Amino acid sequence: MLIRDMLEVDLDMVCKIEEETFSDPWSKTSFLKSISDANNHYLVAIIDSKLVGYCGYYGVSGEGYIYNVAVDKDYRRQGIGYQMLVELIKKAEARGITALTLEVRQSNMAAIHLYKRLGFSQEGIRKDFYTKPIEDAIIMWRNPIQ
Numbered sequence: 001m002l003i004r005d006m007l008e009v010d011l012d013m014v015c016k017i018e019e020e021t022f023s024d025p026w027s028k029t030s031f032l033k034s035i036s037d038a039n040n041h042y043l044v045a046i047i048d049s050k051l052v053g054y055c056g057y058y059g060v061s062g063e064g065y066i067y068n069v070a071v072d073k074d075y076r077r078q079g080i081g082y083q084m085l086v087e088l089i090k091k092a093e094a095r096g097i098t099a100l101t102l103e104v105r106q107s108n109m110a111a112i113h114l115y116k117r118l119g120f121s122q123e124g125i126r127k128d129f130y131t132k133p134i135e136d137a138i139i140m141w142r143n144p145i146q
C-alpha cells in the first residue's frame with residue numbers, strides 16, 4: 001500500500017468514496033479548496049493503483065483538527081484507516097502540531113475504536129452536532145500528540 005499526499009487528480013475517486021460513505025458528503029470544490037490551503041494536509045491510500053481511502057487535517061496554532069477519514073467499504077478491516085492516520089499524525093507532528101482533535105458520531109463504533117487504538121480519548125460531547133440523522137458528536141483528543 002502506498003500512502004501519499006492527496007492531489008487534484010484524486011478528487012473524483014475521493015468524492016466517490018465520500019458520497020458512498022456520508023449522508024452529508026463534501027463536494028469536489030470543498031476538497032479542492034482544502035488541499036490548496038497550506039494549513040491542511042490530506043493523504044490518500046493506494047492499493048494496486050486504486051484509491052481506497054483518504055484522511056486529512058486542518059492545523060493552526062499548534063492544534064490539528066481531523067476532518068475527513070474514510071476507507072472504501074470493500075477495503076475496510078485491513079488496517080488501512082489505522083496506517084493512514086499513523087502517517088497523518090507523523091506529518092502533523094513534523095509540522096509542529098502538538099495536539100489533535102476530531103468529532104465522531106456517537107453511534108460510529110468502528111471509528112471510535114480506531115481513534116481509541118490511536119491514542120485518542122473522549123473529552124466531551126457536542127449535542128445534536130450532526131444532521132441526516134441528528135446525532136450527538138463525541139469530541140476526542142490526542143493531547144499531547146506524541
Ligand SMILES: CC(C)(COP(=O)(O)OP(=O)(O)OC[C@H]1O[C@@H](n2cnc3c(N)ncnc32)[C@H](O)[C@@H]1OP(=O)(O)O)[C@@H](O)C(=O)NCCC(=O)NCCS
Pocket residue numbers: 021069070071072075076077078079080081082083103104105108109110111113114115117
Ligand atoms: C472508520 C474507518 C475509517 C476504519 O477504517 P478501516 O481501514 O476499516 O480500519 P482498520 O482496519 O485500520 O482498523 C483499525 C482498528 O479500528 C477498529 N475498527 C475498525 N473497524 C471496526 C469495526 N467495524 N468494528 C469495531 N472496530 C473497528 C479496530 O480497533 C481496528 O483494529 P483491529 O482490526 O486490530 O481490531 C472505516 O470503517 C470507514 O471508512 N467508515 C466510514 C467512514 C467513517 O465513519 N469515518 C469516520 C468519521 S469520524
